[in-house]
Amino acid sequence: MTTVADRTGEVLDRFGSIDVWVNNVGVGAVGYFWDIPIEDHARLVDVNLKGLIYGAHAALRVFRSQGGRGTLVNVGSVDSAVPIALQNTYAATKAAVRSLGHSLSEELRMAGDDDIKVGTIMPWAVDTPWWVRPGQHGCLRRHPRTDGRRGLPLTRFDGVGNCHRLGRR
Structure with missing residues (x-):
């Protein structure tokens, strides 16, 4: 496994x-909290929060080692x-992402690393397979009473910092 x-x-x-x-x-996992297996809740925390922590840790170590510059x-x-x-x-893990970003920004300020920036973008719905086949990706379980949030406006993030409104599905 690649780390x-x-x-x-x-x-x-x-x-x-x-x-x-x-x-x-x-x-993600869609459904009533109590109906979603505890293993799926744990996987959300492992991926959404721990995965982000691993990435942020690696990035900040690199930024600091290359003269204190970079953007996370x-x-x-x-x-x-x-x-x-x-x-x-899912919402709880993404709230943790937001909080971690604020905390890291403050720590960098305190350490004098003013040329390392941390930001958090908060899209509404991103155009991914989640919306097309929600029961088939990772631990995502589609609850029978949900419709995959069809009808909500979606956003596609192109990886270069640009968000594109896609309209409703």
Whole structure:
């Protein structure tokens, strides 16, 4: 299994430095909290929060080692500010993403690393397979009373910092 440290080393070997690191991690489980198996809740925390922590840790170590410069972009979710029923653990992990970003920014300020920036983008709904086949990806379990949030406006993040409105499905 490839680790974040392995990937970081490969990127540094190839490019020599890292200027921008995007932490875009996320899985979900849709349904009543008590109906979702506890193992699925644990997987959400493992991927959505721990995965982001591994990435942020690697990125900040690199940024500090290359003279204290770089930008860390964490992908959160609007669900962290406006929790949506049937996605409670997902919303909780994305709230942690938002909080971690604020805390890291403050720590960097305290350490005098003013040229390392941390930001969190909070899209509403991103155009991924989640919306097309929600029961077939990772631990995602589609609750019979949900419709995969069809009808909500979707956003596609192109990985370069641009969000595109896709309209309703």
